[in-house]
Amino acid sequence: MYFDGAVNSAGSRVGAVLISPDGRHYPIAAKVDFSCTNNVAEYKACILGLQAAIDFKVKELEVFGDSMLTIFQTLGQWKTKDAKLVPYHEYLEELAKSFKKISFTYTPRTKNQFVDALTTLASMASITKENIIEPLEIEIAKGPAYCDSIEATDAKPWYEDIKNFLQTGQYLPFADRRDRKTLKRLAVHYFLSGETLYRRSFDATLLRCIDIHEARRLMEEVHGGSCGPHMNGLMLAKKLMRLGYYWSIMETDYVKHVRHCSRCQVYASQIKAPPNELCPMTAPWPFSMWGIDVIGPINPKASNGHLFILVAIDYFTKWIEAITLASVTAKAVARFVKRDIIARYR
Incomplete structure (x- = not known):
């Protein structure tokens, strides 16, 4: 089960998705009419998913969410100090007892996009009281629609x-x-x-x-x-x-x-994007990729009175070349690259 809840100018919304062992998705979304915090919305989303799982008579459940507070408080690693969250936390623990086996795992937001989109849809749609909307069927189109109305031919490459x-x-x-x-x-x-x-x-x-x-x-x-x-x-x-x-x-x-x-x-228009794992920059062979950076001004000065250090590193061998400079200019950098890198290792 994946869950997510959020509060913004469009309103409060919660959502969860149950995924069966054979890969079938069962989405559940709800719009919250009363004012609440984002943490309360996350708790309500998790509770909504657990209630749906109980209705489906699920006995073993794996729960994934992008709310560190909800996950770690449920696991007992963090204490629940906010008075608004205490009743939700107690009710969630009571629901968890209905399962034979249940686990809670934190997952990054990038892996929780389906539920995030579901909650966004719930906040944007105009839903009246006692109104139930059937789950949406999403198909994957393998090509443009017009491709179905023409005969496929063995296309040659452009060149x-x-x-x-x-x-x-x-x-x-x-x-x-x-x-x-x-x-x-x-x-x-x-x-x-x-x-x-x-x-x-x-x-x-x-x-x-x-x-x-x-x-x-x-x-x-x-x-x-x-x-x-x-x-x-x-x-x-x-x-x-x-x-x-x-x-x-x-x-x-x-x-x-x-x-x-x-x-x-x-995420293009947002200042803060969700964190991703760092990947090292690899080079296929020596001298194919170099990184250059400037350190300074340094204090105290170097023995020759220079204030800056120009450093270059080969990404493949991790070999480092460095010199000190009185001032960083294009001419000085070009002379360093020509003399200490190109002419030295050609």
């Missing part, structure tokens, strides 16, 4: 014409003079190595051309994967190009992907 032109040097049979001129102009920016097509970037770096299926997988991993910081469309584009990938409509796809990211839409 197929350019690849064929570089392989054979011949134009398509139905291409007119304008199409041939455009294809020839585009092919100048591409390089074919075996069966792999690369695009030359402005700094002569080769970017591997990928199809739309691989592009979607990469966007999901880089944007919201293990180390995904949920960056905006422009930063996501730069990140993937630094990783060495390219496709023709990548900028448009980036913006669409960010707009359809649920977590970005929920």
Whole structure:
């Protein structure tokens, strides 16, 4: 069972979701008419879920919630000192005795999104007294609706014409003079190595051309994967190009992907987002990724009178290079990178 309760300008609402061993979801939500605190709403949400579980004749129950106060007070790790919470705490303990086996576990808010959305819906919907709304049925659409009304064909990747032109040097049979001129102009920016097509970037770096299926997988991993910081469309584009990938409509796809990211839409305008586990930044080989930072001004000064320390570290080997500076300027940093990193280890 997952539960959640919250109080905001839209009102107080509580909700819980019972999940059976076979994966069936049974949502329960309620709107609170009287004024209460957020902690009271969390207790009422947990009580609502336990009452529903008793009605379903559940004997073994695992309870998950994102309220540390409710979970730890129920476990006995924290004392219940607030007079408003004491009756709710006692009633919750009384309900817990109805189960043969019950456990309470704290879970981060990111893993409690379904109940959070359910409580938000309960606060927004206009519900009159004695009004019961049947549970909603949620289906997962595997593609746009218009895909069901057309025949599926074996689509070729976007770079197929350019690849064929570089392989054979011949134009398509139905291409007119304008199409041939455009294809020839585009092919100048591409390089074919075996069966792999690369695009030359402005700094002569080769970017591997990928199809739309691989592009979607990469966007999901880089944007919201293990180390995904949920960056905006422009930063996501730069990140993937630094990783060495390219496709023709990548900028448009980036913006669409960010707009359809649920977590970005929920937390983008908020100052405080829910905490996530920190993931180390890994580098595939030595010298591929360096971090540079400035320390200072330091007190007391260095023996040579300098006030700042410029530090660089290789993320793969953890090797550190450092120098002292009287003042931090672009010229001094560039000289350090050239002399102490590039020229020293080339």
